[in-house]
Amino acid sequence: xxxxxxxxxxxxxxxxxxxxxxxxxxxxxxxxxxxxxxxxxxxxxxxxxxxxxxxxxxxxxxxxxxxxxxxxxxxxxxxxxxxxxxxxxxxxxxxxxxxxxxxxxxxxxxxxxxxxxxxxxxxxxxxxxxxxxxxxxxxxxxxxxxxxxxxxxxxxxxxxxxxxxxxxxxxxxxxxxxxxxxxxxxxxxxxxxxxxxxxxxxxxxxxxxxxxxxxxxxxxxxxxxxxxxxxxxxxxxxxxxxxxxxxxxxxxxxxxxxxxxxxxxxxxxxxxxxxxxxxxxxxxxxxxxxxxxxxxxxxxxxxxxxxxxxxxxxxxxxxxxxxxxxxxxxxxxxxxxxxxxxxxxxxxxxxxxxxxxxxxxxxxx
Numbered sequence: 001x002x003x004x005x006x007x008x009x010x011x012x013x014x015x016x017x018x019x020x021x022x023x024x025x026x027x028x029x030x031x032x033x034x035x036x037x038x039x040x041x042x043x044x045x046x047x048x049x050x051x052x053x054x055x056x057x058x059x060x061x062x063x064x065x066x067x068x069x070x071x072x073x074x075x076x077x078x079x080x081x082x083x084x085x086x087x088x089x090x091x092x093x094x095x096x097x098x099x100x101x102x103x104x105x106x107x108x109x110x111x112x113x114x115x116x117x118x119x120x121x122x123x124x125x126x127x128x129x130x131x132x133x134x135x136x137x138x139x140x141x142x143x144x145x146x147x148x149x150x151x152x153x154x155x156x157x158x159x160x161x162x163x164x165x166x167x168x169x170x171x172x173x174x175x176x177x178x179x180x181x182x183x184x185x186x187x188x189x190x191x192x193x194x195x196x197x198x199x200x201x202x203x204x205x206x207x208x209x210x211x212x213x214x215x216x217x218x219x220x221x222x223x224x225x226x227x228x229x230x231x232x233x234x235x236x237x238x239x240x241x242x243x244x245x246x247x248x249x250x251x252x253x254x255x256x257x258x259x260x261x262x263x264x265x266x267x268x269x270x271x272x273x274x275x276x277x278x279x280x281x282x283x284x285x286x287x288x289x290x291x292x293x294x295x296x297x298x299x300x301x302x303x304x305x306x307x308x309x310x311x312x313x314x315x316x317x318x319x320x321x322x323x324x325x326x327x328x329x330x331x332x333x334x335x336x337x338x339x340x341x342x343x344x345x346x347x348x349x350x351x352x353x354x355x356x357x358x359x360x361x362x363x364x365x
Contacts, residue, residue: 104135106154110254137208174265191270195224198247
């Protein structure tokens, strides 16, 4: 097997491919033009074919060079992604050495829940040092298994048998759209009503395959294949996409508390609630096991004492009853948003019309 060209030489080749000009490519990689020309010729000699055709100041791809460059671009993109993943994992492990408990969390776990855990720690475990790190669902299991994080707060399941799961609370799913439509706080959107909507979701086959499969299966049971146009990786991204009239977002109720005042959220009937869970590696030390259960038990108790009984209901609870229990809070939120941002709401009223065909009427129950 012949040796691969040095990584730096391949970067020079890609720089020329992107600029189609040796002088500009040299500036891009901060070397003199003669050096980059020599390095590219050396790569071509090692490969056994010309990548570029040079004619005076004109640079273009050869027939063999074009597919080679396209493949190399794909390889380099994947390399940089994997390198970033390896770097982030290394940093997490490095940081965890100096922290007693490093807790990872999903991007769609509400800030309020992390604040509750911190409050519990200050009141019940003042000597404990907690640190939080946002970790994608696809990396969470690896981070737990490697010891990069000691525990995690995320949505179950994770499709991993070596993890211990302690349920915290259930979260209903809400449809998030541009504020301005008439929405009755005592009513909800049925899952089937989203059939014609362009949907923005918080999970994909890569980021959280278990939740993605569950969403697709429930939509199919409701009689339609979801028209997913975007898969947001953060709540902020999902909110921005809704504000840009890309579609209607399906998001957990907790994170909806952090949405801009220009948006509204409506409960969805006919879809399972999500289970927020505290997760740690099965077979961890006794100290880690006790810590995880202490945080989980205290967090659940904190939620109950602060009027979050709705979140503690199982996914099989009657959705109409859940919506009714939340109606007073929903109405209060709308009144507060209206008084604080009347000018903003008036300004966005016109833009909401463009999304009108996306969000079905909520008058049907």
